Amino acid sequence: MAEQNDFKIPIPENKSIDEDFDYSQRGQWLRAAVLGANDGLVSVASLMMGVGAVKHEVKAMVLFGFAGLVAGACSMAIREFVSVSSQLDIEMSHMRRTRANTKERENTEQLPNPVLADLASALAFILGAIVPLLAALFIVNHKLRLAVVTAAITVALVVFGWIGAFLGRTPVVRSCVRVLVGGWMAMAITFGLTKLIGSSSL
Incomplete structure (x- = not known):
């Protein structure tokens, strides 16, 4: 009876299915x-x-924000498609040279997908851009609107940082802090420089 276990494949006790998952494949669209x-x-x-x-009018903020959403989503999609297509061409060329030299079959499952990267980046850009638009849309008071937009962006930055860290299996706190500080700096610099230029005689 003891011989029955000889044909079983040994599985390490601490081995999990999650450890066998190839996160490089997920990174093609996750990035x-x-x-x-x-x-x-x-x-x-x-x-x-x-x-x-x-500008204190809510219409001005929303209009400029919507224009930024459309332009940014189109730009992001085109940039990702061109970038990933170039990467795909390089890897395909390398595979052809390798196959000619070694006569071995190459695994094409991990090749970058330009269309998938294009759609992922454009849809994600729209999702992110909707947050400040919705936060500002129905608030008439100027100061309250700026405060609500800032609060909404802060929460969204933390959430996006956490999602990226969770899916990519990277440190959560570091990811959230990096994304949050970067977002705050971008908003503060844009607000300050625009305020300075707007109050000058230029």
Whole structure:
């Protein structure tokens, strides 16, 4: 009876299915999605804060924010498609040379997907950009609107930082702090410079 276990494949006690998952495959679209969401959130929020530094009307902030959403999403999608397509061309060329020299079959499952990166970045950018737009849309009071937008962006930055860290299996606190500080700096610099230029005689 003791011989029955000889044909079983030994499994380490501390081995988990999660350890066998190849996160490099997930990174093909995860990088584009995380960057797109953060870019949409920070760039549109900074644009709206800059406009809010010199314009008090809610219509002006929302209009500029919406223009930033559309332009940014298109730019992000085109940039990712061109970038990932170039990367794909390079890797395909390398695979052809390797196959010609070694006569071995190459694994194409891990090749970058330009369309997937394109869609992930554009949709994520829109998702991030919607946050400051919704936060400012129904608030008439100028100071309260700026405060609400700042609070909403702060929460969203932390959430996006946590999502990126969770999916990529990286330190959560470090990721959240990095994203949060970067977003605050972008908004503060845009607000301050726009306020300075708007109050000058230029």
